[in-house]
Amino acid sequence: MNNINDPDRMQIEILKRTYLISILPIAFALISGEFETLLGFIFGLVISTLILRLRVINIERSLDMAEERAEKFIRNRYFIEYTIYFVVLTVARLNPSLNYLAAAVGLFMIKFTVLLWMLLDMVRGGLNKKLKEYKKLKDDKTEKGGN
Amino acid sequence: MVELSPEIIEMVIRSASVIAAGLALIAGIGPGVGMGYAAGKATSAVRRQPEARGSIVTTMLLGQIISGSTGIYSLVIAIYLVFT
Amino acid sequence: MVEFSPEVIDMVIRAAALLGAGFAMIAGIGPGIGQGYAAGKAVESVARDPEARGNIITTMLLGQAVAESTGIYSLVIAIVLIFTI
Numbered sequence: 001m002n003n004i005n006d007p008d009r010m011q012i013e014i015l016k017r018t019y020l021i022s023i024l025p026i027a028f029a030l031i032s033g034e035f036e037t038l039l040g041f042i043f044g045l046v047i048s049t050l051i052l053r054l055r056v057i058n059i060e061r062s063l064d065m066a067e068e069r070a071e072k073f074i075r076n077r078y079f080i081e082y083t084i085y086f087v088v089l090t091v092a093r094l095n096p097s098l099n100y101l102a103a104a105v106g107l108f109m110i111k112f113t114v115l116l117w118m119l120l121d122m123v124r125g126g127l128n129k130k131l132k133e134y135k136k137l138k139d140d141k142t143e144k145g146g147n
Numbered sequence: 148m149v150e151l152s153p154e155i156i157e158m159v160i161r162s163a164s165v166i167a168a169g170l171a172l173i174a175g176i177g178p179g180v181g182m183g184y185a186a187g188k189a190t191s192a193v194r195r196q197p198e199a200r201g202s203i204v205t206t207m208l209l210g211q212i213i214s215g216s217t218g219i220y221s222l223v224i225a226i227y228l229v230f231t
Numbered sequence: 232m233v234e235f236s237p238e239v240i241d242m243v244i245r246a247a248a249l250l251g252a253g254f255a256m257i258a259g260i261g262p263g264i265g266q267g268y269a270a271g272k273a274v275e276s277v278a279r280d281p282e283a284r285g286n287i288i289t290t291m292l293l294g295q296a297v298a299e300s301t302g303i304y305s306l307v308i309a310i311v312l313i314f315t316i
């Protein structure tokens with residue numbers, strides 16, 4: 001339901017749902033006793049949260065500039081984020097107590113959450129619309145049948 | 148029969164993986180171009196309607212999350228290849 | 232006739248597979264540019280009509296998710312090449 005107009009509230013909503021969905025892999029990692037996967041996943045989650053915050057700050061700062069300057073600004077900031085991702089992934093790779101695959105999956109959690117949220121909204125919206133249509137058909141039918 | 152020592156075999160495989168990592172990182176320019184275009188449009192949109200600033204920031208944030216996470220796929224493969 | 236020992240043959244195949252995985256990941260440029268373009272047009276149309284925001288965002292995310300799938304194809308091929316061949 002994207003009737004949220006405020007960027008601050010939107011960030012909080014995205015982060016709430018991300019942490020809700022990520023309880024599942026964390027529970028599996030805790031139960032099966034693999035400490036490295038757990039650490040790698042939490043590492044990826046934390047870094048992706050921080051980068052989300054950085055993106056909001058960059059967007060807000062770029063809206064007051066001229067058009068050409070805003071393009072170059074966002075492009076340079078994206079390369080800085082790319083370097084941050086590079087450092088994070090290298091640390092996860094070279095460290096024997098962090099699982100590399102878990103860190104990569106943790107970095108993608110926010111995107112996965114947003115897509116799942118949209119899918120659920122579409123399904124829910126479509127179901128409500130179909131229910132209303134069927135109800136309208138039933139009301140029309142009972143009116144005609146009553147007459 | 149041509150035989151090579153194990154060190155040469157390992158060296159060839161290692162150099163091939165490093166070249167592949169360098170090629171894979173060409174895909175870093177894609178999201179940069181796309182996000183820059185979106186930022187330019189956002190600037191002119193805010194100039195048109197300054198009241199809709201919150202909506203514009205939220206929409207652009209959602210677009211950027213998806214677009215920026217696609218450039219990371221190549222980085223993941225490249226870091227895996229570089230460190231054997 | 233030149234003969235190669237089995238280790239040399241395996242080495243050549245493995246090196247070529249790794250190079251192929253590197254070439255395959257160049258295809259990450261496509262979804263990046265396309266998804267950014269869709270985000271830009273969505274922002275522009277939100278400025279024209281701020282009431283229709285929910286529909287605009289849903290359509291944009293739908294288009295971006297479909298464009299994502301081609302990037303996933305190349306990722307799958309690269310993973311298969313690195314880990315299996």
